[in-house]
Amino acid sequence: MRIIKTKAQWVMSILSLVLLFAIPQIPSLNNPYFLRLLIGVGIAVTICLGLNILTGYCGQLNIGQSAFVMVGAFTSALLNYRLGWSFWVCVIPAGLASALVGAIFGIPSVRLRGLYLTLTTLGAQIILTWIALFYIPLTTAGFSVEPVRVGGIVFNTPHKFYYIAMLFTVVMTLFAKNMMRGGVGRAFVAIRDNEKAAEAMGIDIFRYKLLAFVICTFYAGVAGSLLVHYMMWAHLESFTIQDSIWYVVMIIVGGLGSIEGTIFGVLFITALKELIFVVGPIVEGKLVFLPMGAGSGLLLVIIGGVAITFLMFEPRGLAHRWTLFKAYYRLWPFGY
Amino acid sequence: MGRKGVLFVCLMVAMASYTSVSWAQKPVTEVVVGNISAMTGPTSGTHMMCLSGSKDYLYYLNEKMGGITGKKGKVSVKYVGYDSQYVATKAKDGFSRLEGQGMIVTTHCASGHSDALMVDYEAAKIPLVTGSLGIASAWSDWSYGNCHAGVVNLIRSWIVWLKKDWEKAGKPGGVLTLGSIATDEPWAPLGLWEIDSFVKEQGIKLVMETIPKGTTDASPQLLRLKEGGAKGIFVLASAPGAVVVLNSAKAMGLNIPLTQSAGAYVGDVIALGGPELAEGYQGEYFFEPMSKNPKLEASPGLKLTRELWAKNHPGQSPSDMYIVGILSGMVIAEGIRIALDEVPPEKLTGEALKTYGLDRIRNFDAMGLTKPISYVPGDHIGQKQVRYWVARKGFVEPISDWMPTTTYRIPKK
Numbered sequence: 001m002r003i004i005k006t007k008a009q010w011v012m013s014i015l016s017l018v019l020l021f022a023i024p025q026i027p028s029l030n031n032p033y034f035l036r037l038l039i040g041v042g043i044a045v046t047i048c049l050g051l052n053i054l055t056g057y058c059g060q061l062n063i064g065q066s067a068f069v070m071v072g073a074f075t076s077a078l079l080n081y082r083l084g085w086s087f088w089v090c091v092i093p094a095g096l097a098s099a100l101v102g103a104i105f106g107i108p109s110v111r112l113r114g115l116y117l118t119l120t121t122l123g124a125q126i127i128l129t130w131i132a133l134f135y136i137p138l139t140t141a142g143f144s145v146e147p148v149r150v151g152g153i154v155f156n157t158p159h160k161f162y163y164i165a166m167l168f169t170v171v172m173t174l175f176a177k178n179m180m181r182g183g184v185g186r187a188f189v190a191i192r193d194n195e196k197a198a199e200a201m202g203i204d205i206f207r208y209k210l211l212a213f214v215i216c217t218f219y220a221g222v223a224g225s226l227l228v229h230y231m232m233w234a235h236l237e238s239f240t241i242q243d244s245i246w247y248v249v250m251i252i253v254g255g256l257g258s259i260e261g262t263i264f265g266v267l268f269i270t271a272l273k274e275l276i277f278v279v280g281p282i283v284e285g286k287l288v289f290l291p292m293g294a295g296s297g298l299l300l301v302i303i304g305g306v307a308i309t310f311l312m313f314e315p316r317g318l319a320h321r322w323t324l325f326k327a328y329y330r331l332w333p334f335g336y
Numbered sequence: 337m338g339r340k341g342v343l344f345v346c347l348m349v350a351m352a353s354y355t356s357v358s359w360a361q362k363p364v365t366e367v368v369v370g371n372i373s374a375m376t377g378p379t380s381g382t383h384m385m386c387l388s389g390s391k392d393y394l395y396y397l398n399e400k401m402g403g404i405t406g407k408k409g410k411v412s413v414k415y416v417g418y419d420s421q422y423v424a425t426k427a428k429d430g431f432s433r434l435e436g437q438g439m440i441v442t443t444h445c446a447s448g449h450s451d452a453l454m455v456d457y458e459a460a461k462i463p464l465v466t467g468s469l470g471i472a473s474a475w476s477d478w479s480y481g482n483c484h485a486g487v488v489n490l491i492r493s494w495i496v497w498l499k500k501d502w503e504k505a506g507k508p509g510g511v512l513t514l515g516s517i518a519t520d521e522p523w524a525p526l527g528l529w530e531i532d533s534f535v536k537e538q539g540i541k542l543v544m545e546t547i548p549k550g551t552t553d554a555s556p557q558l559l560r561l562k563e564g565g566a567k568g569i570f571v572l573a574s575a576p577g578a579v580v581v582l583n584s585a586k587a588m589g590l591n592i593p594l595t596q597s598a599g600a601y602v603g604d605v606i607a608l609g610g611p612e613l614a615e616g617y618q619g620e621y622f623f624e625p626m627s628k629n630p631k632l633e634a635s636p637g638l639k640l641t642r643e644l645w646a647k648n649h650p651g652q653s654p655s656d657m658y659i660v661g662i663l664s665g666m667v668i669a670e671g672i673r674i675a676l677d678e679v680p681p682e683k684l685t686g687e688a689l690k691t692y693g694l695d696r697i698r699n700f701d702a703m704g705l706t707k708p709i710s711y712v713p714g715d716h717i718g719q720k721q722v723r724y725w726v727a728r729k730g731f732v733e734p735i736s737d738w739m740p741t742t743t744y745r746i747p748k749k
Binding site: 035036040043133134140142227230233235236240242243277297300 | 375418419421422423424425428429432436451452455459520522525526529546746
C-alpha cells in the first residue's frame with residue numbers, strides 16, 4: 001500500500017510541497033518572524049515525530065525528550081567546534097549519539113512499564129543535564145556553531161535556513177510515515193495494544209521497545225543538530241524539562257499514534273502560543289487588578305487547559321478530527 | 337485535477353495572499369525599545385521585575401518630559417516586549433518580531449539563552465543593554481552591561497575583599513580558606529569558571545560544594561565546608577536556594593558568614609525567608625539596594641525608583657531586580673539623549689544609537705543609583721565597583737565601601 005494512492009493526491013502533494021518551499025518568496029509571508037516560527041515548527045515536528053513513534057505507536061511514555069535533543073545538539077556542535085566538521089557531516093553522528101544514549105536509557109523498558117518507565121526518562125533528563133552542566137565546561141558557558149553551508153551559500157538567515165528545516169521535516173516525516181506502515185510499525189502498535197498478545201505472536205518485545213527508543217532519540221538527535229546550526233549557538237539552557245513537557249502536550253493534542261497528528265499538534269500549540277503572546281499583554285493591560293506577569297502566565301494556564309480538554313473530550317487528538325473532516329469532505333455535499 | 341484539488345489550491349492561494357503586518361521600519365520620532373525576557377517559566381519573577389523597571393522608567397520620561405530630548409530633536413519611546421519563556425529559539429523568534437516592529441535597541445534580563453541572540457543583534461546592528469549575568473556583554477561590541485562585571489567576577493570580587501581583610505588582620509591561620517556552595521541552576525557553575533587558577537593565583541584555598549535544585553537541606557554540604565575550615569561561604573544560588581542554605585545553617589548553628597552572590601539579592605532573601613532567617617546574611621550589590629532602610633538616605637535615583645514602583649505596582653512588593661531594569665532604562669535613555677545631539681530623530685537607527693550615543697556614555701551615575709558607567713571601545717562592562725551589604729532587622733546596610741571588582745572574562749568560543 002503506497003502513501004500516495006491517487007492521481008489527485010499526487011497533484012495535491014506536489015502542490016503542497018511547492019507551496020511549502022515557496023513561502024519565503026511570497027511577499028506577505030516572508031517576514032523573518034513568521035519564517036522563524038515555521039522553522040521552529042519544522043524542528044519541533046522532527047522531535048515530536050520521534051516521540052510519537054515511541055509514545056503514540058509503541059506506548060512507552062518519554063518525558064525526557066529534550067535531553068536527547070541536547071545530546072544530538074552538543075554532539076553536532078562539538079564536532080563542528082573541535083573538528084571543524086560541517087553540519088552535513090555532523091548530523092548523522094548527532095542522531096546516532098543520541099540514539100546510543102537513548103538505547104542505554106531504553107534498556108530498563110524491558111522490565112519497567114507505565115509510570116516507572118516514565119520516571120527513567122525523567123531520570124535521563126536530570127542525569128544528562130547534570131553531566132552537561134558540571135562535567136563539560138564548554139557546554140556550561142555556551143559556544144558558537146557554524147551555520148549550515150552548501151557550496152558558497154551560507155544558511156544563516158531565517159529566509160535561507162527555512163529550506164534546510166523544511167527539507168529535513170519532509171524527509172523525516174515521510175520516513176516515519178513509511179516506517180509506521182511496515183512491519184516495524186505494526187509490531188510497535190501490537191506492543192502498545194497488548195504486550196502479552198504481541199509476545200505470543202512472536203514479536204521480540206525487548207528488541208522492538210529498544211528499537212522504538214533508538215528511533216525516537218535518533219529523531220531527537222537530528223533535530224538537535226538542526227537546532228544548534230540554526231541558532232549558531234549551543235547552550236545548555238535550550239534543553240529544559242519544560243520543553244520535554246511541551247513535546248508531550250503537542251503529541252497529545254495532535255493525536256497519539258498519528259504522523260499527521262504530530263504535525264497538527266505542533267502547529268496548533270505554536271499558533272496558540274503566538275495568539276496568547278498577543279492577547280496576554282492586552283488582557284493584563286485591561287484587567288489592572290491582575291498581578292505583574294499574569295497576562296503572560298495565561299499561556300501556561302490555557303495550554304494546560306487545552307491538554308486536559310483534549311484528553312477528556314478528544315483523546316485521539318486533532319488527527320481524529322482530520323479523519324472525520326476527510327470522511328465528510330469525501331462525500332460532500334451529500335452525507336451518504 | 338478534480339474539484340477537491342481546485343478547492344485546495346484556492347484555499348492555499350487565499351492564505352498566501354493574506355496581507356499581514358507591514359514589516360517596514362517606521363520613520364523615527366517614536367523609538368522602539370524591545371525587551372526579550374522570560375515572562376513565563378522558572379525565571380519569570382526576576383525577569384518581570386527587570387522588564388518593569390526599564391519600561392516604567394522610559395514611560396516616565398514620556399509622561400513627564402514628553403520623551404527624550406537632544407540638540408537635534410525629541411523622541412518618545414514605545415516599549416514592546418516578547419516572552420522568550422527562557423527558550424533560546426523563542427528569544428530568536430522574539431528578536432525577529434520586535435525587529436519587524438522597528439526596534440532600535442533591545443534590553444533583557446536573561447541569562448545564557450540570550451547570549452544566543454548575539455549573532456542576531458550583531459547582524460541587525462541593534463545594540464543590547466543588559467543587566468544579565470550572562471557573558472555577552474563582555475564579548476560583543478554591540479552589548480552594553482549596566483551594573484556588574486559578569487557572572488565570573490562575583491565570587492572573584494568576594495575573594496579579593498575577604499583576602500584584603502584577612503591580610504589587614506595579620507593573616508591569621510597562615511592560609512585563608514574559603515568555601516562556596518552552588519546550586520545546579522545553569523548559571524551557577526559558570527560563576528566558578530576556571531576558579532582553580534584564580535584561587536592559586538590569590539594563594540588561598542577554596543572548598544566547593546554543590547546542592548541540587550529542589551533540595552530542602554544543605555546541612556551535609558555546610559558541614560563539609562565547616563570541616564574544611566572555611567572562614568566565609570559564598571552562596572551561588574537564586575533566592576530559594578539561598579533560603580535553603582540559610583535554614584540549614586541556622587538549624588546547625590553555623591557561625592561562618594554567608595554571602596549571597598548577585599544571582600539574587602539579600603532583599604529577595606529577606607522577602608522570601610523572612611527578616612529573622614536573613615539576619616546577618618551578607619550580599620554583594622552593584623547598585624543601591626531597594627530596601628527602605630530608615631538609617632540611610634536614598635539617592636535621587638532610588639527615590640525616583642521607589643516612586644515609580646509605588647505608582648505602577650501599588651500593593652506589590654518590589655525586588656532589587658527592579659533597579660537592574662531601571663538602570664537599563666536609564667542607560668538607554670542616556671544613549672538616546674547623547675545620540676540626539678548628533679543625529680536627528682528620523683535618522684536614529686540602532687547603529688546611530690551605538691555610534692553617537694552608547695559608545696559616548698562617560699561617567700553616567702544613573703542619579704546616584706550606581707557608580708559611574710563608562711563605555712569605551714572593547715570594554716562595555718559598564719561600572720566595575722561592588723559593595724557588600726548585610727541584612728539587619730529586615731533591612732540591608734553596608735558593611736564595606738565601594739571597591740573595584742575583578743574583570744576576568746570568559747574567553748569567547
